[in-house]
Amino acid sequence: MADSAIVTPGAPAEGAPGTDAKRRHDPAARGFASDNYAGAHPEILAAIALANGGHQVAYGEDDYTAHLQDVFRGHFGPRAEVFPVFNGTGANVVALQAVTDRWGAVIAAESAHIHVDECGAPERVGGLKLLTVPTEHGKLTPELIDRQAYGWDDEHRAMPQVVSITQTTELGSCYTPEEIRAICDHAHEHGMKVHLDGSRIANAAASLGVPLREFTTDAGIDILSFGGTKNGLIFGECVVVLNPDAVRAMKHLRKLSMQLASKMRFVAVQFEALLSGDLWLRSASHANAMAKRLETAARAVDGVDIIHPVQSNAVFAALPHDVSERLQKNYRFYFWDEPAGVVRWMCAFDTTEADVDAFTAALAEEMAK
Numbered sequence: 001m002a003d004s005a006i007v008t009p010g011a012p013a014e015g016a017p018g019t020d021a022k023r024r025h026d027p028a029a030r031g032f033a034s035d036n037y038a039g040a041h042p043e044i045l046a047a048i049a050l051a052n053g054g055h056q057v058a059y060g061e062d063d064y065t066a067h068l069q070d071v072f073r074g075h076f077g078p079r080a081e082v083f084p085v086f087n088g089t090g091a092n093v094v095a096l097q098a099v100t101d102r103w104g105a106v107i108a109a110e111s112a113h114i115h116v117d118e119c120g121a122p123e124r125v126g127g128l129k130l131l132t133v134p135t136e137h138g139k140l141t142p143e144l145i146d147r148q149a150y151g152w153d154d155e156h157r158a159m160p161q162v163v164s165i166t167q168t169t170e171l172g173s174c175y176t177p178e179e180i181r182a183i184c185d186h187a188h189e190h191g192m193k194v195h196l197d198g199s200r201i202a203n204a205a206a207s208l209g210v211p212l213r214e215f216t217t218d219a220g221i222d223i224l225s226f227g228g229t230k231n232g233l234i235f236g237e238c239v240v241v242l243n244p245d246a247v248r249a250m251k252h253l254r255k256l257s258m259q260l261a262s263k264m265r266f267v268a269v270q271f272e273a274l275l276s277g278d279l280w281l282r283s284a285s286h287a288n289a290m291a292k293r294l295e296t297a298a299r300a301v302d303g304v305d306i307i308h309p310v311q312s313n314a315v316f317a318a319l320p321h322d323v324s325e326r327l328q329k330n331y332r333f334y335f336w337d338e339p340a341g342v343v344r345w346m347c348a349f350d351t352t353e354a355d356v357d358a359f360t361a362a363l364a365e366e367m368a369k
Contacts (some may be wrong), residue, residue: 031332038348041232047273064268081241085259091225091237098247099193105129105158119241129158138169142186166197172314184220199227202284205314236267283349287313291345297360
């Protein structure tokens, strides 16, 4: 190879703008810790570059954010209203505040992200009470909701006003449209609203093989958090209001909650790239397929126990603690329940068959020691 063809790591491609930044990671590195570890999809990077240059009105008054309303309505129906925010916790807190009073409470699964992984933000920042219920595979049912759905006239108890479900769940399972419709009908009969945490909503649609609106708008969901960063975006999530009659003053609430981006066009254009075509579905379907490949290979390894149904891009397994620790020296992944030896393996839009095969070969080698 001629010297002129050698590209220094971190250097720009020929004709690209220069930068003083340097690459500080190995782009060939792969792991199974989180779909958040993946970089940005090339089509998302191209969209951001497209939206760059010139001046656009700030704080969501730009052309890209205006068009985003039509993009989301194409998936969720003509009454949908979309409000881009910075991150998933922000989306959940803003959405839940929008459908609760100051004395309100939210019923959720004990494993819900809003309960386990958001540092108390719904309660401390949102000012609401979480009422949790133990579940199987992270899924609520009308019967489980009834364990907390009582006491609306008791001034000594926070009033249940919202049911929050996660799709796909934190344990990788997926609600069917019929299951969500039953939850929504039950909640609405009690005067409660329903929020859907959709950080991996694209993986659910890919798993179910149905349009997004079939298990959201058509099933009775009032408001949802729509995830992007786990499916190839750099930053940004959205609050999607499906029932405008259920909320009030969303613009003010978003600003009050410190979730109003000044250069919102760069959030909006990512979602336009994701949802205007089939990028969202292609990426999620691929991640799901890689998780299925991982599950199949891991099940074939003696001593590995898959403990939850693999219905999205997550695989939960139980294996000896020392095996996990040895594997973690070369592959990043998290313990889910360390005392029980349960780990979580996540696949992303850029996970390859070779990545899965190399990891499961290492798994088999370590288990055989």
